[in-house]
Amino acid sequence: MGKMLAVWDCKSLEKFENVFDCYIAEALIAEGHPIGSEEQTLQKYTVQTVSDLALQQQDKLLENPKLAKLYFEVELPLAKVLFEMEQHGILLDTKKLHAVGEKIDGLLDSLQGKIDKETGGDINLNSPAQLGTFLADKVGVPLSRTKTGKYATNEGELSKFAEQFPIITNLLKYRELKKLRSTYVESLIQKADENSLIHTTYNQVMVNTGRLASLNPNLQNIPVTSLIGQEIKSCFIAKPNHTLVSFDYSQQELRILAHLTGEKALIKAFADDQDVHVLTASKLFTVPYEEVAKDQRTVGKTINFGIIYGMSSYGMSAGLNIPQEHAEQFIKQFYASYPAIRTYYDNYLKNARIHGTVETLLGRRRYVFEDPKRKLIDNSMRRVLMNYPIQGTAADFMKKVMVDVDREILNKYPEVSLLLTIHDDLVFEIPDDKLNSGIIREIQNVMTSVHPLAVPTTVDVKIGKEWGNLNNYFPNN
């Protein structure tokens, strides 16, 4: 939650009435440039008091109606919603998490034993430097180098040699478990309060695209893929007589791409509830939609997301493990299949160069040129810019949804709580006896109607007592 820097005629801070938040305002006005401390900001505006600062910032916001709307109707009311989420917290089954920790200890001990037999036990497995030297110089693994000249020992690099050098499989397993234990088990237990509640902090001005950041602890990167990861996630539980309900936007960023670009083929696919990764694959491989193979779909999916991220043919060839010429061919074929996407990005980048700023659908802006004297967009900025309207618009929508949810749902059902937001996912805690009251449908409706789009939006609902063990929800009527 943003820190309150200026408060006008504030009758009740608890209710966040008549509040102006200079940090949030400053972040929107700064358009992605780093914002300074309170004192630096006062100096920048050449004012003495925070009230004067707030007045000038408000004037500045009002010059841009979209930005003013974003501030007053989304960001500022959101601060109150985030504050309440932070205060509420999510319940952690600390006893169970301790047990998971002990299970990991056992697995790590046995792995360490196996690995020490090969290394002699005199290297620190947690040191990439020591590990790289050992693998490359003693074992003879042909590791590539990092940009600073050290041996690269990251997961992608080591996996390449896992078959040839069996020790690597154990090393990767060791890494994974060590990470889970230190980042998730130990620190989460330590951060639970006296009631076993975990209180994250949300920062709403940290990320240029407008996404929220979660910290101390970060609840937006709780593991999900591995089995042990799932066991950790399952230690987050609903409080007694309540159930966790998660609402997850399906393919939200690709839907936003379809909307922003107006690409007919993509819009039709979403309208017909088709699998867009299969659709892209069918165009790339020129096979009928029904005959797309699984590995072809994987390529389609990689290209779809790669385009959103402005991926180069090099990045794509690395990601798919294919020659760069093939990747170039795929990208070419992609744009040929979706011509409106190419037109959109051509125009978008042209305007970015002309105006020096880009913006999301709700008008959040970011700068284009680090140095305003240079008027060329380099490759890395090009990728940032291509991602910005997609990720940023998705973030705008989610923030607005949270404000709408607060007004339309949380006010009406005070015993219902919004616990978490994970970019395209909201997690609520709902009393068991309210689950069939229609509230799930109401929340879905708020999410799907946040902003009219050229495509339908879909929200998948999952419910359960443990966050890591939720089941698809199908209403019985």
Added chain:
DNA sequence: TCGCCTTTT
């Protein structure tokens, strides 16, 4: 404090 690595969307 920086670099490397791993986790998420």
Added chain:
DNA sequence: GAGGGAAAAGGCGAA
């Protein structure tokens, strides 16, 4: 010719 997928948090070792 190098570097070459967006946005993050955070643990750890090395200096």
